[in-house]
């Protein structure tokens with residue numbers, strides 16, 4: 001391993017994503033020092049037991065002091081308060097990034113708190129599991145997965161290049177795009193599927209107790225796969241839907257129209273329309289497998 005990419009990296013939040021980053025940073029020698037910060041003492045103690053960092057701070061402002069790279073790894077609803085807290089302590093010339101699942105709201109909430117001379121390169125690793133907390137992370141979470149960066153055109157190119165090198169070091173492939181486009185694409189590929197899973201599992205939960213028992217007993221018929229997605233962290237997903245409202249509502253509108261069309265095809269007995277639709281969707285699955293994103 002050569003010189004680390006950064007001297008001191010501060011991770012603000014050490015749940016699934018923060019702890020996976022901490023592990024990747026260690027495994028790949030990307031940081032000289034990893035400062036870990038979490039809101040509660042319990043999580044911080046757990047992170048210390050797991051030896052995720054080199055120093056531990058309940059005060060996020062203290063964690064970022066002297067850091068040349070800071071990554072916010074908390075639910076997006078907490079970003080404004082975190083940015084307000086760390087803003088005065090960020091070093092001129094340092095790079096700030098994040099892993100939030102929405103990007104326009106994050107930029108809106110963070111930018112007003114940044115001092116002159118801090119380079120803000122927002123990011124979103126498109127990788128995850130339904131588990132939370134510092135125990136849930138693993139160094140290879142990002143391997144072969146995309147990380148999307150959404151820097152404003154005004155951000156220094158060498159800061160963007162460093163963040164790109166960081167994610168590539170963690171095993172990711174990196175794309176850059178406009179934050180608005182990111183939110184629109186992710187509304188379809190991630191936010192809508194989660195909304196559908198939360199709905200189906202909620203519908204089953206509302207069934208009579210006897211029917212509900214059978215839904216669980218025979219869940220291998222398809223329901224099981226939705227329960228995995230619907231087990232994702234409630235606070236994280238509350239924040240995602242509230243902070244990507246416009247794009248999620250647009251995606252939901254399209255979905256509802258398509259669902260109504262399929263409903264009509266079933267009612268009218270339109271076998272060909274159903275078969276055509278299912279054939280088209282099977283091709284999408286093949287595309288996902290070919291792109292090694294299954």
Ligand code: NAP
Pocket residue numbers: 012013014015016017018037038039040041043044073074075076077078082099100101102124125126127128129130131132133134233236240
């Ligand atoms: P997580 O496992 O639930 O961990 C959340 C971390 O943020 C914990 O350290 C927690 O601290 C801290 N935190 C929670 N609420 C906070 C608040 N109000 N103020 C300050 N800190 C707070 O979450 P995660 O799954 O790693 O997700 C973190 C971020 O990654 C989110 O923005 C999410 O959108 C994004 N993301 C998640 C996934 C995924 O699959 N999970 C994938 C891509 C991106 P305490 O435990 O001490 O309270």
